[in-house]
Amino acid sequence: MSNTSISKATMPKTILITGANAGIGLTTAELLVKEGHNVIIACRNLDKAQQAQAHLKSFGTGQVDLIQLDLNSLTKVNHAANEVLSKYEHIDVLINNAGLISMHLDATEDGFEKHFGVNYLGHFLWTLKLLPLLKNAEQGRIIHLSSIAHWGGSIQPEKFRAEKIQRYIMFPSYGNSKLQNLLFSNLLAKQLAGSNVTSNALHPGVVDSELYRQLPKLQYMFVSMALIPPSKPANQIRKMALDADWAHKNGQYASVQTPALSSAKSKDMQLAQKLYDLSYELVKQYL
Numbered sequence: 001m002s003n004t005s006i007s008k009a010t011m012p013k014t015i016l017i018t019g020a021n022a023g024i025g026l027t028t029a030e031l032l033v034k035e036g037h038n039v040i041i042a043c044r045n046l047d048k049a050q051q052a053q054a055h056l057k058s059f060g061t062g063q064v065d066l067i068q069l070d071l072n073s074l075t076k077v078n079h080a081a082n083e084v085l086s087k088y089e090h091i092d093v094l095i096n097n098a099g100l101i102s103m104h105l106d107a108t109e110d111g112f113e114k115h116f117g118v119n120y121l122g123h124f125l126w127t128l129k130l131l132p133l134l135k136n137a138e139q140g141r142i143i144h145l146s147s148i149a150h151w152g153g154s155i156q157p158e159k160f161r162a163e164k165i166q167r168y169i170m171f172p173s174y175g176n177s178k179l180q181n182l183l184f185s186n187l188l189a190k191q192l193a194g195s196n197v198t199s200n201a202l203h204p205g206v207v208d209s210e211l212y213r214q215l216p217k218l219q220y221m222f223v224s225m226a227l228i229p230p231s232k233p234a235n236q237i238r239k240m241a242l243d244a245d246w247a248h249k250n251g252q253y254a255s256v257q258t259p260a261l262s263s264a265k266s267k268d269m270q271l272a273q274k275l276y277d278l279s280y281e282l283v284k285q286y287l
Ligand SMILES: NC(=O)c1ccc[n+]([C@@H]2O[C@H](COP(=O)([O-])OP(=O)(O)OC[C@H]3O[C@@H](n4cnc5c(N)ncnc54)[C@H](OP(=O)(O)O)[C@@H]3O)[C@@H](O)[C@H]2O)c1
Pocket: 018, 019, 020, 021, 022, 023, 024, 025, 042, 043, 044, 045, 048, 069, 070, 071, 072, 096, 097, 098, 099, 100, 118, 145, 146, 147, 148, 203, 204, 205, 206, 207, 208, 209, 210, 211, 212
């Protein structure tokens, strides 16, 4: 290996993570900061985010920046993305991690069902806005946090808006958003094939984080039997973000804890294109 390739491989990367004030996002950020990378945490709750920033700064030599991002509002996503575009010339890795589970039917500021709006559509706009910065990197990587729950999801455009939903059940609604994350990852991978940017997704395992905070006790008891620590998915995300053997992987689905099997629906590129086109219509005023 030449000196130039050694220095390129070890050069600090600029890595942007959404929802990095807790859970998998925070643990991943910790790992990356410890290795000397520059991490930008994009978080909703500013108090928690400032605490996370101080915590992360105590670990390493890398820079830890904070951008306020609320995926619950397309206007706020647009604003946060514009801030990133004005501050940075390139991003090496974008980790779309933020997400929630909502036990009750709820709407975003724009009237979308919460899982669709926060877990998927906000990240859709965010990613399209930031794509030029990934293209400016020597090699850009986008990582989407999907879930094994995508198996229970389907694409139902008539239910994108909260007011159209008559009967709400949490699990398929969350699963829909995780299928949307995966279809988006796969479509981006197709669009970006041959470019310097890749798009991959993962199921992080059933992780001990704040995600399940709203679950009723009995359901939580069931889930808690399988919980793994956030360090496990953080290690997998780190590999996808930085390892040489992930440099040319594109359109892959990785999985921690279970075999990396994705559903037939998630591989349906016509469905992925349909979802992309519908989503584009919903956010195009910001692009
Ligand atoms: N934990 C699991 O078992 C599991 C399994 C499969 C997939 N996943 C996926 O992994 C990702 C990370 O989850 P986690 O387990 O680490 O959950 P977590 O501990 O609850 O962390 C979720 C993060 O998302 C942020 N977030 C929520 N709503 C937001 C919004 N409107 N705008 C911006 N940020 C927002 C939270 O910020 P606040 O602190 O401000 O709420 C928090 O930082 C999610 O996409 C989840 O779907 C997790």
